[in-house]
Amino acid sequence: MDxxxxxxxxxxxxxxxxxxVNAAVMLRRPLLVKGEPGTGKTVLxxxxxxxxxxxxxxxxxxxxTKAQQGLYEYDxxxxxxxxQLGDERVHDISxxxxxxxxxxxxxxxxxxxxxxxxxxxxxxEFPNDLLQELDRMSFDVYETGERIEAKERPIVxxxxxxxxxxxxxxxxxxFFHYIKFPDADTMREIIDVHFPGIQKxxxxxxxxxxxxxxxxxxxxxxxxTSELLDWLKLLLVEDMPLxxxxxxxxxxxxxxxxxxxxxxxxxxxxxxxxxxxxxxxGR
Amino acid sequence: MLxxxxxxxxxxxxxxxxxxxxxxxxxxxxxxxEQTPEAFYYLSRATFVKDEGLLDRFDQVFQKVFKGxxxxxxxxxxxxPEDWLKAVAEKFLSAExxxxxxxxxxxxxxxETLKKRLEEQQGRHQGGNKxxxxxxxxxxxxxxxxxxxxxxxxxxxxxxxIKVWEKREFANLDNTKELGTxxxxxxLRRLRRFAREGAADELDLDATxxxxxxxxxxxxxxxxxxxxxxxxxxFLDVGGSMDPHIKLCEELFSAANAEFKNxxxxxxxxxxYEGVWKDNRRRWAERTKTWDVxxxxxxxxxxxxxxxxxxxxxxxxxxxxxxEHMNEExxxxxxxxxxxxxxxxVWLNPExxxxxxxxQSNKMVRQLMNDRMYPLTLEGLDDAMRELxxxxx
Numbered sequence: 192m193d194x195x196x197x198x199x200x201x202x203x204x205x206x207x208x209x210x211x212v213n214a215a216v217m218l219r220r221p222l223l224v225k226g227e228p229g230t231g232k233t234v235l236x237x238x239x240x241x242x243x244x245x246x247x248x249x250x251x252x253x254x255x256t257k258a259q260q261g262l263y264e265y266d267x268x269x270x271x272x273x274x275q276l277g278d279e280r281v282h283d284i285s286x287x288x289x290x291x292x293x294x295x296x297x298x299x300x301x302x303x304x305x306x307x308x309x310x311x312x313x314x315x316e317f318p319n320d321l322l323q324e325l326d327r328m329s330f331d332v333y334e335t336g337e338r339i340e341a342k343e344r345p346i347v348x349x350x351x352x353x354x355x356x357x358x359x360x361x362x363x364x365x366f367f368h369y370i371k372f373p374d375a376d377t378m379r380e381i382i383d384v385h386f387p388g389i390q391k392x393x394x395x396x397x398x399x400x401x402x403x404x405x406x407x408x409x410x411x412x413x414x415x416t417s418e419l420l421d422w423l424k425l426l427l428v429e430d431m432p433l434x435x436x437x438x439x440x441x442x443x444x445x446x447x448x449x450x451x452x453x454x455x456x457x458x459x460x461x462x463x464x465x466x467x468x469x470x471x472x473g474r
Numbered sequence: 475m476l477x478x479x480x481x482x483x484x485x486x487x488x489x490x491x492x493x494x495x496x497x498x499x500x501x502x503x504x505x506x507x508e509q510t511p512e513a514f515y516y517l518s519r520a521t522f523v524k525d526e527g528l529l530d531r532f533d534q535v536f537q538k539v540f541k542g543x544x545x546x547x548x549x550x551x552x553x554x555p556e557d558w559l560k561a562v563a564e565k566f567l568s569a570e571x572x573x574x575x576x577x578x579x580x581x582x583x584x585x586e587t588l589k590k591r592l593e594e595q596q597g598r599h600q601g602g603n604k605x606x607x608x609x610x611x612x613x614x615x616x617x618x619x620x621x622x623x624x625x626x627x628x629x630x631x632x633x634x635x636i637k638v639w640e641k642r643e644f645a646n647l648d649n650t651k652e653l654g655t656x657x658x659x660x661x662l663r664r665l666r667r668f669a670r671e672g673a674a675d676e677l678d679l680d681a682t683x684x685x686x687x688x689x690x691x692x693x694x695x696x697x698x699x700x701x702x703x704x705x706x707x708x709f710l711d712v713g714g715s716m717d718p719h720i721k722l723c724e725e726l727f728s729a730a731n732a733e734f735k736n737x738x739x740x741x742x743x744x745x746x747y748e749g750v751w752k753d754n755r756r757r758w759a760e761r762t763k764t765w766d767v768x769x770x771x772x773x774x775x776x777x778x779x780x781x782x783x784x785x786x787x788x789x790x791x792x793x794x795x796x797x798e799h800m801n802e803e804x805x806x807x808x809x810x811x812x813x814x815x816x817x818x819x820v821w822l823n824p825e826x827x828x829x830x831x832x833x834q835s836n837k838m839v840r841q842l843m844n845d846r847m848y849p850l851t852l853e854g855l856d857d858a859m860r861e862l863x864x865x866x867x
Contacts, residue, residue: 210516214506220497225526267679268694275692315659362524363493369526 202231202238203373203380211368212239219344221307221325223362225351226370229415235370236306236348245346246303250292252313258320261293261307262330262339285335293324297341304346311354318361326364373416375402385420386427397423404452407462414452422451479539483522486535490522497521511540659729665704665776665859674698701735707771707816708739709746711781712754719824722850723780726822738775740767744785745805746812747796764808768815776818776862780850782825783839790838809842819843820858824850 196212198204204212215222216239224232240247250261270287273280280286290298296305310318324330328341349365351357373381375398382394397419405413414422425448453459476495483490498521507513515536523532674696685693708730710723730737740750740762749761788795790805813819821839823830827849830836840847846861848854 206512207516207519210507210513211520214501214517214520217504217506218497218501223524268677271682271686271692271694315663357524359489359524363491365524366497366520367524368520369529 196239196242199238199242201384202234203377203384204238205373205377208235208368208370211366215348215366216243216346218366219346221347221349221365223349223351223357223365223367224370225353225367227372227413227415228352229417230370230372231416232350232370233306233308236304236308236350239346239348240304243304243346246299246301247306248292248296248299248303248345249306249308251308252310252317254312254314256313256317258313258317258324259291261291261321262324263291263294263332264289265334288332288334293321293330294339296345296347297328297339299345302343302345304348307347307349309352310349311351311357315355318357322361322364372405378416378419381416382420382423386423389423389427393426394423397426401452404462407465410453410458410461411455412453412458414454418452418454422448425451479518479535482535482539483532486531488522488528488532488535494521515540659733662729662733662855662859665702665706665734665863702733703736704734705736705771705775706730706734706738707767707775707777708737709750709777709779709781710739710741711744711779712741713743715782715784716824719782719850722824726780726850726855738771742781743798744781745789745796746779746808747799747801747805748803748808764811768811773816775816777812777816777820778858778862779819779821779843780824781821782823783821783830783836783847784825784833785835787834787838790835790842806838806842809839813843818862818864819846820861821847822850822854822858823847827854 196204196209196216198209211222212235214220224235226232236249237247239245265284266287266289270281270284292305296303325347328344329338331338378398379394382389382398386394401414401419401422404410429448449459449462453462476498480490480492480495498518501507501517501521507517518536519529519532523529676697676699678695678697681695681697682693685695708727710727716723727739740752741754742750746764748764750764750767751761753760786795786797789797790809793802793804794800795804821843823836830840830847836847846858848858848861
């Protein structure tokens with residue numbers, strides 16, 4: 192895996208992101224990615240996997256996820272049931288140990304990319320419980336007494352939405368990258384990658400509206416890259432004539448198909464109100 | 475030279491450790507990056523900064539250290555007076571004029587010259603073409619035009635400066651939290667009392683084995699999941715002298731809200747009287763009688779007051795002492811009622827402990843609380859939680 196990550200056909204990576212990814216891949220330290228929702232944190236792991244040709248193992252963390260579930264789970268109920276029925280399998284405890292995602296990643300025949308998605312969703316102790324395992328890339332299975340060790344340290348990508356702060360000891364072991372909201376130039380590149388051959392002026396106009404919308408103060412959820420892409424897709428599918436965007440009728444201040452951009456009825460209402468006020472001033 | 479960088483980072487409050495430093499050295503050793511200043515900047519940023527709120531500070535430190543190291547002029551980085559750099563006016567240059575300005579040479583040469591200039595220059599300078607200052611055509615300073623300009627602070631005008639970290643794109647993310655919610659949550663964890671209640675959805679292995687052995691057939695026992703069963707009643711002082719502490723109280727509240735399932739809260743102003751409320755906008759319209767609160771929540775609830783206890787002594791000692799309304803019973807009566815009903819009871823004070831003694835009302839409240847008043851700091855919170863979890867009676 193000597194070749195460096197430079198983004199892929201479908202993913203525009205900024206210079207700082209490339210450096211962070213390469214450092215994490217070469218030194219095999221986990222890469223912690225934060226950023227506004229919709230700036231492509233999860234997609235990054237998919238793209239790293241694609242770029243390096245490695246299989247991707249996804250571990251989606253929820254509020255009820257325990258660190259142990261990433262290692263393995265011992266299904267005692269199944270063993271009890273089998274014991275009751277006199278099943279032969281009952282004599283071997285390893286029949287009832289279910290592998291977790293970390294185990295899968297450690298023993299994968301090919302070097303995998305392990306994505307731990309939205310680590311901040313879990314309990315506050317969750318990252319601490321994974322410290323040793325991620326550091327040494329090994330853990331013990333107490334039921335069978337065996338030790339699972341990674342032959343080669345997998346590439347680990349961790350995403351966080353900042354709902355909970357992560358402990359220092361955990362952070363020390365990671366590289367960190369904050370995906371900031373793309374500027375207009377990067378955004379144009381991203382759009383090019385997703386919609387090659389889209390009309391230039393449609394993009395220009397749409398981006399103008401989009402960035403204007405992001406500037407509206409007090410929006411509950413600012414539209415992000417993924418929303419812009421959705422919106423453009425809709426505009427293309429609906430075959431929206433360019434002039435609707437271009438000479439925006441001041442009486443219809445809300446951009447067409449705004450549902451893709453504004454996800455909150457309060458935001459839509461506020462935007463309408465602001466537009467109404469702008470209209471009155473304009474008169 | 476990089477150790478100096480580490481020291482500077484730590485001095486700036488970025489909690490970088492030897493671990494990160496070694497990681498950085500390892501990465502340099504393995505040639506993760508090409509040898510350009512930008513790549514080094516990106517790599518060290520990914521290594522040292524773990525919170526987007528600190529990115530801006532990192533940029534500043536990097537600028538300071540990097541400037542000192544790369545330019546190599548003396549041991550200490552030259553301190554450039556800020557008013558030199560205040561962009562006051564910008565010389566308007568035509569295209570031909572821009573053509574005329576020749577670049578001085580490569581980076582080293584520029585830095586060498588800069589060093590000399592710095593030594594020669596004594597005062598603020600503006601508008602010339604040799605000295606450092608603002609608005610000129612010298613390669614040094616800011617706001618001027620030269621193809622190889624090195625910008626020192628201030629805003630970029632012609633977008634030609636070499637350094638990215640000076641852009642300080644993350645300036646608006648800097649949010650220094652002295653007492654982050656994580657810390658608060660960790661302190662609140664002391665108060666965890668695990669209990670099993672609710673729906674039985676977890677296998678009780680021990681009970682199952684015991685049951686199976688006794689019955690002779692599989693006898694599965696289930697039990698509810700363990701969770702924090704501590705009950706907390708929060709009384710928050712709002713308005714007036716509490717306004718400077720709103721942020722701290724909000725953090726405490728959000729941390730407590732996430733940590734405890736059985737959390738109830740009420741607001742009061744200055745001192746507890748016969749009525750409390752839950753919504754500050756409707757504090758006069760929707761009040762709860764304090765008697766009802768005392769009756770509704772069992773004595774196993776733990777009480778936390780949050781307030782600065784700074785008020786007129788009469789607000790505690792006399793009926794009718796309240797600044798807002800006619801209270802029939804004095805504040806101390808209500809406070810004693812609470813402390814008598816609930817054995818576990820503390821008062822958290824956001825004011826620093828050293829000024830507590832200057833206020834008469836603070837002493838009175840402390841007396842009423844049996845000295846169970848703690849400062850709203852991590853240590854104070856820790857002590858308060860220990861007091862609350864102490865076996866009562």
